[in-house]
Amino acid sequence: MGAAKVSADHPGIDELFALLAYGEVAAFYRLTEEARMAPDLNGRINMALMAAAEMGHFELVSDALEQRGMHVQQAMAKYRSVLESYHAQTIPSTWEEALVKTYIGDALAADFYLEIAEGLPDEIADVVRGVLAETGHSQFVVEEIRAAVAASDQQRSRLALWARRLLGEAITQAQYVMAERDELVDLVLSGTNGLGQLTEFFEKVQRTHADRMAELGLA
Amino acid sequence: MGAAKVSADHPGIDELFALLAYGEVAAFYRLTEEARMAPDLNGRINMALMAAAEMGHFELVSDALEQRGMHVQQAMAKYRSVLESYHAQTIPSTWEEALVKTYIGDALAADFYLEIAEGLPDEIADVVRGVLAETGHSQFVVEEIRAAVAASDQQRSRLALWARRLLGEAITQAQYVMAERDELVDLVLSGTNGLGQLTEFFEKVQRTHADRMAELGLA
Structure with missing residues (x-):
């Protein structure tokens, strides 16, 4: 975004890493929980592979936090409630909803974090990008989902509404985190040239979300 | 064991790989299920890391099955009932029982498979050893467990009984698999010089189990 990059020892970076770390563990347990709805072994294996990839990402950000002299679990613990709230507010009731949540949720998280990463020093941005790297299982x-919505218009509108709810809940929780954590707000504002850019930030997340809906056949 | 090595295209090898593959997926879901009993974030993270490692091993054996021209999920499916039975017969009722099951169960599986691997061609044995490699989280x-049993004699005798039950159930299920799958029996007998060695095989598993009990402070 062209802003001056923030310093590598900005305390918001510790917070960002801690949030990412808890996010990966929460995603792991959410995927394994939702895999119970899988109709077959193929679904169970794919959910397990995606969950395992989240822990690979956890290890990456956990190592980065340790290198910054942080106590990983202590730093993570304060993000428990916001991430558990997101999952508690978005419990899927069908296997298709679980799949859409996996896809949209991971992608929204990536949008938020990668946008923030742009204003960070390269070595920090690299950690963020590594944590959010595609796991290769989302195909x-x-x-x-494309097969399910091609077969039923009712399924399509139901899943489109569900995806919109996921977006709304993600934005709510993102704003909540920022309101609670001064270091994070400062990090985001420093990297985005202030509040004007912050509005643009949320608009950009919504545009990317629309592209993704089209990809899933939900537009 | 000094026996002539079996051929790399022995059909029992496909069966052995399929059994290993289902075993890893079953272990993944068992670990994530039992992690619900974890008293803290540290326990949840460690269980998730162990579960993720199981899926890394799954990918290894799944690739090996594919290279042998097998349909992975079809081959795995026939081992579902024996592995789910083992887990259904050994549901832990406390966090400590869950930990002992993780440790003893993984180790017993490794004993069985590595003993069989000794009679197999090197490239096959390497896959088996890779799948069973230590994940580094069991420390x-x-x-x-050592802390829990040092603090309570009652806990010690309770967990010692539990570990013996795990051994018994594992041997029961191993014998059941062999009775059901001719190709596997033939593989094991070819690699172990016949039935005399098979008895020795189970005795060896029990001796290794005793060493492990001592390591956990349960002897």
């Missing part, structure tokens, strides 16, 4: 979700 | 289990 399975796209195929299952 | 966490040893420390938690």
Whole structure:
């Protein structure tokens, strides 16, 4: 975004990493919980592979936090409530909803974090990008959802509403985190040239969300 | 064991790999299920890391099955009932029982498979050893259990009984698999010089189990 990059020892970076770390563990347990709805072994294996990839990402950000002299679990613990709230507010009731949540939720998280990463020093941005790297298993979700919505208009409108709810809940929780954590707000504002850019930030997240809906056949 | 090595295209090898593959997926879901009993974030993270490692091993054996021209999920499916039975017969009722099950169960599986691997061609044995490689997280289990039994004699005798039950159930299920799958029996007998060695095989598993009990402070 062209802003001056923030310093690598900005305390908001510790907070960002801690949030990412808890996010990966929460995603792991959410995926394994939702895998119970899988109709077959293929679904169970794919959810397990995606969950395992989240822990690979956790290890990456956990190592980065340790290198910054942080106590990983202590730093993570304060993000428990916001992340558990997001999951508690978005419990899928069908296997297709679980798949859409996996896909949209991971992608929204990536949008938020990667946008923030742009204003960070390269070595910090690299950690964020590594944590959010594609796991290569999401093609399975796209195929299952496209097939499900091609077969039923009712399924399509139901899943489109569900995806909109996921977006709304993600934005609510993102704003909540920022309101609670001064270091994070300062980090985001420093990297985005202030509040004007912050509005643009949320608009950009919504545009990317629309592209993704089209990809899933939900537009 | 000095027996002539079996051929790399022995059909029992496909069966062995399929059994290993289902075993990893079953272990993944068992670990994540049992992690619900974890008293803290540290326990949840460690269980998730161990579960993720199981999926890394799954990918290894799944690739090996594919390279042998097998349909992975079809081959795995026939081992569902025996592995789910083992887990259904050994549901832990406390966090400490869950930890002992993780440690003893993984180790017993490794004993069985590595013993069989000795009679197999090198490239096959390498896959088996890769799948069963230590995940590096089990030290966490040893420390938690040693602390728990040092603090309470009642806990010690309770967990010692539990570990014996795990051994019994594992042997029962191993014998059941062999009775059901001719290709596997033939593989094991070819690699072990016949039935005399098979008895020795189970005796060896029990001796290794005793060493492990001592390591956990349960002897």
